[in-house]
Amino acid sequence: MPVITYRQALRDTLRAELARDPSVFLMGEEIGVFEGSYKITAGLLDEFGERRVRDTPIAEEGFVGAAVGAAMLGLRPVVEIMTINFSLLALDQIVNHAAKIHGMFGGQCRVPMVIRTPGGGGQQLAATHSQNVELYYAFVPGLKVVAPSTPADARALLLAAIRDDDPVLFLENLALYNVKGEVDESAGPAEIGRAAVVRPGTDITLIGYSRMAAVAVEVAERLAAEDGVDAEVIDLRSLRPLDRRTIVESVRRTNCAVIAEDDWLTYGIGAEIAATLQEGAFDWLDAPVRRVAAAEVPLPYAKPLELAALPSAESLATAVRQTLDAVARRR
């Protein structure tokens, strides 16, 4: 299997879907001539032309809403929002329109669209450009929210999102674009709504998504080498719908869990996971469920402050070791 970057997997998938389906088109700021702020769409304007790869003005509410309207007529727009921070300018069109149109009109109209957008901090972009607000969308019935952490999943979930008949928010991450991995180019789309046990284990369950799923795998390998601990890692992959069954079944086997998330702790994605474990695995838990999440501050610019605020392999490893000590499971 070829080893490619997360960025390349996204670009290859967009190209393949543009070639496969004439109703698929791309729209967003600087995706054409500029080739994308993060170069995901490099080369696609030249290959497919302005009709299929449409540069938009800086008008998130307008062009996201226009994508919703185009999807209502059966096209399959794939919108790029430069970062998830700017999606807030389109919140009304995403939450009040894309998410509502199928249900609010009694199932008469589908909205088959994708919003691709990266989250993530750690790039010294300061408070307004470093947020992880995927929760806002994962909260809303009618939307689907997927968050791949590997190049293979970037491909499989993007295929699934583009071919899905509902609006899908496709969460990318600035820190993942250069991550490399094996990608099976003959594999079909992933099934949205399924988590993956990316590392089977017996001693503790680590649960993450997007960048923190990748970090969780790294921490699990380190714990195996350094502590002799066999951690299971679950990549949520889909934040809505949430695969509650997979996480509960894992924790019923391992009896303890740590959740890793890039968003803020209070009311965050991890809070929902913890509540799910409390209800679904109460009798199996040997220790409180811990969450490793961003410090609750607007993310600062200065590097030492930014580093201190963001979850990392070190902070996750610390929380995991504390949990394992609590259940006397470290060797």
Add this chain to the structure above:
Amino acid sequence: MTRTTSRPRRRREQDPTPSGTEDPEVLLGHYRRMLLVRRFEERAGQEYTRARIGGYCHLNLGEEATVVGLMAALEPTDYVFTSYRDHGYALARGVDPGRVMAELFGRATGVSKGWGGSMHLFDVDTRLLGGYGIVGGQIPLATGAALAVAYRQGTEVVLCHMGDGATNIGAFHESLNLASLWRLPVVYVVVNNELGMGTPVERSSAEPELHRRAAAYRMTGERVDGNDVLAVRDAARRAVERARRGEPTLLETMSGRLRGHSVVDPARYRTPAERDRLAQADPVARLRGQLLAAGVLTEQAAEALDAEVGQVVEAATEFAEHSPHPEVDTLFDHTHATPVPGETRRLPADPLFPEDQ
């Protein structure tokens, strides 16, 4: 006031007869549809006060000429997006009045199966692609629908209705910019009833002649007397023709709102003089008078039409009343277009893992 704003020109009563060249049958058709909207909306108001209609309920009373004129300018294959003040558009587009009233009653036979209510009427067959409750929410959507038409090199046009208040939201400006930039087949219609809820246009819009805003987007802007069904229809036809050539238009229609913002608003902010002025400008009474004066309509025929339209509204109401409520077991049928693993179908007191109970 430190600035002068030009007031809409209003034609007073004793207007000349509508175009003598107009086919009498067409005129009667417009009048009948206006009368249907009038009687339907009056009945909706009554049913609301009887608590058979819930939520918000915004009526087209006073806008009948605008509603009917706009819809008369469209082909059946054209698309319509509206604000929440949408009943009349569904009726004039040809949706069965019973299905519209049933939606207001929240019944399974309603145009949106009881999921939308008054503000969210939707009908695939007539290409009414929704009434929208968020002020101006439909403007980007209509723009995108027009983008889809252009993408497919289709000949359809999208008509996007909104109230005067919607012209101050950002999405209005973003959408007009996109439509003009991309040469989209769309007609934006601002039904200016001079009040956003209770706030006059002059107190909310720095440029209260709203059609002038089109200039910022190198778009044609036009203002028309919204109480004159033929003037509205003809202006809309010109706009539709331009749209089919990829030239969007901002059309502004001027008419009064005969009742409050919604059924529950007694409109105490209206002065007696304003109420008199509104009554005098009543588009239904005006057209009736004109048609009688021109001999297109006789008193006898007018009464027969009243009775016939009254019967249609009565039958629509009875249909709604006797229609079933949606079954509770359909609650999760429309969250997604296709089934999804992990989708939660729990009711408020249900456990997360019922299979484990």
